[in-house]
Amino acid sequence: MDKARSDTxxxxxxxxxxxxxxxxxxxxxxxxxxPGMAFGFxxxxxxxxxGASGLPTLDELGxxxxxxxxxxxxxxxxxxxxxxxxxxDLVGVNFLPGGQLYGDESGPRWPIYYSLPLCGxxxxxxxxxxxxxxxxxxxxxxxxxxxxxxxxxxNRLVIEDTVVMWRVKFTNNGVxxxxxxxxxxxxxGWRPLNRELIGPGEIRATPDKWKLDYVYRxxxxxxxxxxxxxxxxxxxxxxxxxxxxxxxxxxxxxxxxGRSDLTSTWFETxxxxxxxxxxxxxxSAFTPGNEFFSGNVPLLITNDAAIREIYYRSVLTLLVLxxxxxxxxxxxxxxxxxxxxVVFYWDTxxxxxxxxxLEPRQMKEQIKLFLEQDPHESAVxxxxxxxxxxxxHLEVSSGWDLRGYAANDLSIFRLxxxxxxxxxxxxxxxxxxxxxxxLQRIHILATNWKKLRLNPTxxxxxxxxxxxxxxxxxxxxxxxxxxxxxxxxxxxxxxxxVEENGDNAEARRLRLEAEVLSKAVMTLYEPGKxxxxxxxxxxxxVEMRHCYDFAAVGRFLAADLPPxxxxxxxxxxxxELLMENWMRAQSQLDLAASNxxxxxxxPMGAYDAWPAVxxxxxxxxxxxxxxxxxxRRTQAAIYEGVYAQAREFYGVKxxxxxxxxxxxxxxxxxxxxxxxxxxAETVLCTLFGYLPKLSGAPGLLNADTPRSFTGELxxxxxxxxxxxIHSGNTGLKLQExx
Numbered sequence: 001m002d003k004a005r006s007d008t009x010x011x012x013x014x015x016x017x018x019x020x021x022x023x024x025x026x027x028x029x030x031x032x033x034x035p036g037m038a039f040g041f042x043x044x045x046x047x048x049x050x051g052a053s054g055l056p057t058l059d060e061l062g063x064x065x066x067x068x069x070x071x072x073x074x075x076x077x078x079x080x081x082x083x084x085x086x087x088x089d090l091v092g093v094n095f096l097p098g099g100q101l102y103g104d105e106s107g108p109r110w111p112i113y114y115s116l117p118l119c120g121x122x123x124x125x126x127x128x129x130x131x132x133x134x135x136x137x138x139x140x141x142x143x144x145x146x147x148x149x150x151x152x153x154x155n156r157l158v159i160e161d162t163v164v165m166w167r168v169k170f171t172n173n174g175v176x177x178x179x180x181x182x183x184x185x186x187x188x189g190w191r192p193l194n195r196e197l198i199g200p201g202e203i204r205a206t207p208d209k210w211k212l213d214y215v216y217r218x219x220x221x222x223x224x225x226x227x228x229x230x231x232x233x234x235x236x237x238x239x240x241x242x243x244x245x246x247x248x249x250x251x252x253x254x255x256x257x258g259r260s261d262l263t264s265t266w267f268e269t270x271x272x273x274x275x276x277x278x279x280x281x282x283x284s285a286f287t288p289g290n291e292f293f294s295g296n297v298p299l300l301i302t303n304d305a306a307i308r309e310i311y312y313r314s315v316l317t318l319l320v321l322x323x324x325x326x327x328x329x330x331x332x333x334x335x336x337x338x339x340x341x342v343v344f345y346w347d348t349x350x351x352x353x354x355x356x357x358l359e360p361r362q363m364k365e366q367i368k369l370f371l372e373q374d375p376h377e378s379a380v381x382x383x384x385x386x387x388x389x390x391x392x393h394l395e396v397s398s399g400w401d402l403r404g405y406a407a408n409d410l411s412i413f414r415l416x417x418x419x420x421x422x423x424x425x426x427x428x429x430x431x432x433x434x435x436x437x438x439l440q441r442i443h444i445l446a447t448n449w450k451k452l453r454l455n456p457t458x459x460x461x462x463x464x465x466x467x468x469x470x471x472x473x474x475x476x477x478x479x480x481x482x483x484x485x486x487x488x489x490x491x492x493x494x495x496x497x498v499e500e501n502g503d504n505a506e507a508r509r510l511r512l513e514a515e516v517l518s519k520a521v522m523t524l525y526e527p528g529k530x531x532x533x534x535x536x537x538x539x540x541x542v543e544m545r546h547c548y549d550f551a552a553v554g555r556f557l558a559a560d561l562p563p564x565x566x567x568x569x570x571x572x573x574x575x576e577l578l579m580e581n582w583m584r585a586q587s588q589l590d591l592a593a594s595n596x597x598x599x600x601x602x603p604m605g606a607y608d609a610w611p612a613v614x615x616x617x618x619x620x621x622x623x624x625x626x627x628x629x630x631x632r633r634t635q636a637a638i639y640e641g642v643y644a645q646a647r648e649f650y651g652v653k654x655x656x657x658x659x660x661x662x663x664x665x666x667x668x669x670x671x672x673x674x675x676x677x678x679x680a681e682t683v684l685c686t687l688f689g690y691l692p693k694l695s696g697a698p699g700l701l702n703a704d705t706p707r708s709f710t711g712e713l714x715x716x717x718x719x720x721x722x723x724x725i726h727s728g729n730t731g732l733k734l735q736e737x738x
Contacts, residue, residue: 044237055283057279088130089142100338119216168245179235182233213256217262285358328366328383330361336670337670342383347673350609354684442494479524481521484521547573554617583630605661619687644670714737
């Protein structure tokens, strides 16, 4: 990040649904305490400038100071086991290790969390909210000015532990000496049971809601003055003088001894280790042969500041949501606030190539679990500390049976396909999933759409109601073009796989079926409008002005579309969906816009992956001149950290093209989400055109088409070989690394 960017203030700038999963009864949420190479290109007139930037530091990827009054979500903390969320005050941290953090929505910045009791801070008997905050991968910072007193609180979450650390720094910015009475209230607003003063500077209590004890330990109080609930000190400061207090909170099972090793020396060691460990894992993600991941993601070298930031923040999103304390110890949970181990198939599939590059070993093990499931059963899979036993026999139900997300067949197929073509592990096709092979299982996924036809004469699959699809868009139901177009792609890719395995007859049959289905999808197009329709079960044809049809049809059927359709589709997206710094998932002119206002899929924002997949579709339709400038503009929307479940337009100008954008919180939207990995996926597979194939060297998407982007992608692993891709003014070049 350049300096100007970091200094920019924020003001510039059965189906089970996501929401239902976050409204689990509190009785089910009792927390479980956890234990603890050289290469070179030939000369090119658009060669990457020698001053181009590579891997940014985590400090560079931290935010500038943000105005808390404009935010809907406060900064978060992650430690590869759990998530914590800062409260809007100066010291409160919502934390419930091993349990679900999200409780319910309320006003901006104050969602209801299932949390251990928060501590509070008063200065001269008054409490204050933070006025500004900063987010970094390894810490969160809050600040407020209280008269001449500047208060800055920095929190870190100890790596893979259940300890929250605080540094609270007081600075006298006045011209005379000042004295302040500071009180830390350990359980503000709560009535914990069995509170006791353990020793100097330490308080232990058992909350009545959770089967966990929490212990606060203070290091910098005069005489370690505590009374079982309050820790007090008098802060006397000369002009420009600063003073800091440090404390921590750790979690222990009730009745178990406390941790005597958590001294001030331990605090300082862990404070430094937290950042070092984050930096080490960050660098490992881009290093071939590193000791942490079984693979690596490519290193981007470019002087294009916007694309660079977008790419690296996208990859960082995945590290934020990486969990090492589940049976698959490289699991990317969809969001940190949900119950422990929740993974949505759909979100995960949106970074499938990146997943296969970064962590092929554990991806393979996770795909085996996915292939054991009924893809029509649920929206999610929940990873536990132990893997569930594999079944001996898999049933394939017949008839319309969609109870989960409509995206599941596509999502699991795409994950398996990405693993196969990136790793070149063709032996995987012959491995057994219960009593079937992987090839048989992905064949079922690619053709599962046939049993979703309500009548034998139907050519299109019926994908159910709103909860099976976009949840909050009531008209986006039944025979939709998006997933029917995905079926065409799956059958064509499956044809390549079975042909590679010697079954030419089956490959021909799949391609013929794909051709017929492609023509059926085209009957849903609305000529002259650039949009698509759904056909409801009563026969009603309903025009839909939603980005997902554009993204899916553009991604999966680009080569089938006549030029006029491509042009009309691009015109629609540019006219009604693309805003200055973000996009609307649904046009404000959509018939259901007034009934679809959830930030991720409605007209007032977009799920964070939607801009990325929209850019991909625009490029595949040939509209690079629209796609790449828009991709760059979305840099302005990621000033709060990494990618979220959704960003929303807000304020009185939320309907305008230049509407301000922020991470959404309303309607149960989460602070971070792995769907944001779709941006790095688009940079990799679209901007750099990486097209992995089941055998041989990778292909390149539209290699002769200049992207108006200059850069190099290094250490791109395809099978056992590393490649580099260069983008310049003549298009793309692929070269093996030596």
